[in-house]
Structures are given as C-alpha cells and as structure tokens.
Amino acid sequence: MKKIYVKLLFVCSLLLIIGCFRYQEALTWLDFQYQVKQQEKIVQVQTSNQVISIPLEEYLIGVIAGEMPVSFEKEALKAQAVASRTFVLSRNLKVDNTTNSQVYLNEDQMKENWGKQYEQNKKKIEEAIQETKGKVMTYQGKYISALFFSSSNGKTVNSEDYFTGEVAYLKAVDSHWDTSIDPHNIRKKTFTKKQLADIFNVVPEDIRVTSHTSSGYVQQVTINQKTYTGREIREKLSLPSSCFQIEFSSNGYTFITRGNGHGVGMSQYGAQAMALENNNYQDILHHYYQNIEIESIDS
Template sequence: MREISVKLGIVILVGAIFLSMNYYQAKEETIQGKKEIKEEPVKVAVTIDNNVNYVDLDDYLLGVVAGEMPANFETEALKAQVVASRTFVYNRNLSVDNTTNSQVYLSEDKMKENWGNKYDEYYQKISTAIKETKNEVMKYQGDYISALFFSSSNGYTENVEDYFESSPLPYLRSVDSHWDLTIDPKNTRQVSFTKQELKEKFNCQDINFNIIAYKKSGRVATLSVGGKNYSGRQVREKLGLSSSCFTVEYVSNKYVFTTKGSGHGVGMSQYGAQGMALEGSNYKEILNHYYTNIEIVNN
C-alpha cells in the first residue's frame, strides 16, 4: 500500500512539474508575443507623386526633419522639430503627402545630395534627436495638437485664426519670437513688380495700394488694390511673398515689397527654436513656448 502511495505521489509530482513547465513556457511566449507587437514599427502613408508609400515612422521623421529644418541647427532645436513633426503626422492619422501642405520628406539620395560630405554627421545627429525623444508627442486635453510650424517670423507668431480659416485654438496663439530677427540671415527680403505685372496678377486696370489694417502681430490684415480688398494672406499667395508681414513702396517705376519672416507664422518658428536653443533652452521649453498650454507625453 505504501509502495502504491509513493508511486502515485511521484506521478502527481511529475504531472505538476510538467504543467508548471507548460505554464511558464506559455507565459514566456505570451510576453515575447507582446514584445513583438509593441516593437512592430508604426507605418506612415506618404503620398509621393500620387503613389502611396508606407514608411516606418522613425525613417519618415528622419526624412522630414532633413527636409524641414537645417541640419546644422542645435540638437535641442532639432528635437523640438522631431516632436512637432511626430505630433503633426499623428494628428493627420499617419497619412500625409510630400509637399508643404503636409511636411517635406527627403529620400536618402536627396539627403546625400544636399549634405555632401556632411551626410554621416547630419544623419547621425537627426537620428539621435529622434531616439532621444522616442514616442513623445504633444497633446491638448488628450488630443494630438495640430503642430504647425514655419521658418521665421517678424518677431511674433500668429494666432491660427488670423491666417487660416480656422476657429481659435488655445495652443496656437501669438507669442514673442524676437530671436528670428537676428538669427535668420534672410529675415528681411525684397521683391519688385512693374505696374503691368501687378495689373495682371490682380486683374485690374488701376494699381493703387493702400494697407487698410494690420494685425496685432504686425502682419497685414487688409490691403486695398485697385479699390478691391484683399487679406494679407491673399496678397502673399498672389505675389509669392515670403510672408504676410510686408510694406509697399513705389521706387524707380516699380513696386517694391519688403517682407519680414518666412512662412505663415503659426505655431513654432524654426529660427526661433534655434535662437532659444542657442540661449540654452531645451526642446521641451521650446515647445512649451510656441505651443501654449500643451502636454508633452509618451504616445
């Protein structure tokens, strides 16, 4: 009887060990499975020449930062651009195109062409900025923000509703960006037009410019041309001006437009980010300056 009990105990013990091994093996496989799922790269649908290309998010960010910000900028400015670009693409549901309507994305060949013998240095610099901000995005009340950005300002950024046809957004407000005026070597630009050129562009016979109103940011709100009113944005787009902050003078039989800044002026100024970085600000301080009341969180 005792021998039977011993044998039965051995059988039970072996069974328990077998079940335990299966349990831990199954648990390990589950953990590994979760790791695999977690580590699977996020894909971005990038439309290039009417063809949709699916690109790993980190590779996309590398091409975007290479296309949107000078690679010789400070690392903290590049990090700010990475987080803004990552947030931008999530706000667009990971579906963008390769134009200024979304974000300009450079191929590896284009990066090599643009950077020449600096390619390895700049590639590594931007890659590091991506790794050191891994998964970080900006949100407002739990939603991805529309992380707009532009090259440089006239000293202030613009309220979103003052340039785009948009409702006011609490995180896209006009803020100081004085760095642009000294950091951007091409902050002030001039372009000239003859009377005939302007008549054709505005489709009118009487060229008589009159700036009726300015915005608080210093950009043109309303301009009268030949008796018809246009917004500063409309004039900028018709004439291909760098910004909607401009003055007009008639000099030597030509109309000379002098602009300050480059881009729409809403969100983060890239030259402003560079200026802040040069003064010692980190990327989170830069982002919190240009996007008010936001949270920087891990996605």
C-alpha cells in the same frame, strides 16, 4: 490517503502545464500587440508619382533634413523632431512631401545636398531623433497640430488670424530673436502694374493695407476697393510672409516682407536662438505651443 496525494499532484501538475501554455499564449499575444503597434507607425508619404511607406523614426530623418538647417543646434533639431513626429501622428501617418505637410528628402537627395558631410550630418539628425524617441506633444489627451515655420516678424501669429478657427495652443508669442538671427528676415519683391493686373485681373490704381493683426501681420488689403486678406495677397504673389509693407515707385509696387512662413506655431529660427541661449527642446516647445504636454508614445 496515498491516492488523494497522487490526485492532488496530478491536478497541480495539470494546472501548472495549463498555466505555462496560457503564459506562453499571453506572451505571444503581447508580442503580437507590440508588432501591431510598431506596424501602425509606418508613414504613408504621397510623392509626385507614388505613395511610399517609411517607418516613422526613419521618416523623421528625411523630414528634419528637408525642414531645418542641419547646422542648427542639437536642441533645436530635437524640438523639430518632436514637432514633426507629432505633426505626422496628428494626420494619421498620411502626408505628402511638400510644404503642405512636411518636406521629406530621401537618401539620394540628402547625399546630393550634403556631399562629403553626408555621414556627419545624418548622424547629428539621428542623434536628435534618438534622444527624443517617441516624444510627442498633446493637448487635452490628443496629438496637437504642431505647425512650424521658418521665422517671424518678431512675434508669432494666432491660428485664427491666418487659418480658419481658433486653436487654444497656437497663440501668438514673442519671438524677438527672429529679426536678428534670420539673415533673410527682410526681403523685397517688386511687381509692375502689368504683372499685378495679370494676377488680379484689374489694373491696380489704388493698393493699400487697411488693417493688421495683433502680431503686426497684414489682415486686409484693398485693391481698387476690392478687399483681400493678407494671406490671399501672400499666396497670390508668392511672398515669404503676410507681414509686409507696400511701396510705390516708378518701377512698380515693392512689397517689403518680414519673416518667412505663415507665422503659426514654432519659429525654427526662434528655436535656434533659444537653443543658443541654452534652452532645451522642452523649453522651446513649451514656449511656442501653449499649455501642451510632452509625452511618450512608447511608454
């Protein structure tokens, strides 16, 4: 009987030792997976002459600094943090540092822009990022294309009215705040006939807006019977917005624009106005992106 007890004790001890090894292996495996997960959150940013690698949360500091006035309310900055984090994740962490993706400022550029306010401004942005750490927007389980822009004409634009294809969560919504809160919401830009002739390869004799989107942005323009989209006119003439009127005078053609940006997704000035009305960042995001979920990638 004593031999049986000894054998049982030996077997139990052996199992305990093996279990400890396996437990340690499990911890090592989990730690490895965590490290892999962290390593995956490295953003590859294409600059004019090189690709730089930046940890995601650090990258967001430079993006918010480049994309939104640091004077904006904390909740607006937090909404921008979640939108920018989602945007870069939806593009598999590979972006450039222009408005084609998201403007990114490095440390030196932030110091140059902010001067003596550098430490204070950076801390404010870091707090907005930390308070939304890991938060992203999804639609049907996938990261959304979290488009944003500066200000609208009072209403945002359906995705299909500016870009190609309908996107369920990028639908036109009210953004009436923009027309009063954005100090540069209305702008004017004048072109002579010769300047337009050089751009369109034809002397303009008849320019007119022929249709608008449901949000009041220009849908089509004809120049001497040739049709262009509002987006094409905006891009060819470098206009702030595709919401414009055209006035003819002895000086040439004046394009009077409302808003700044493509108009799809979140209005940054609208986000600021909503924050001033005591809305939190979730309220802002749910207003501008329809039927989305706000989730955490770190959970």
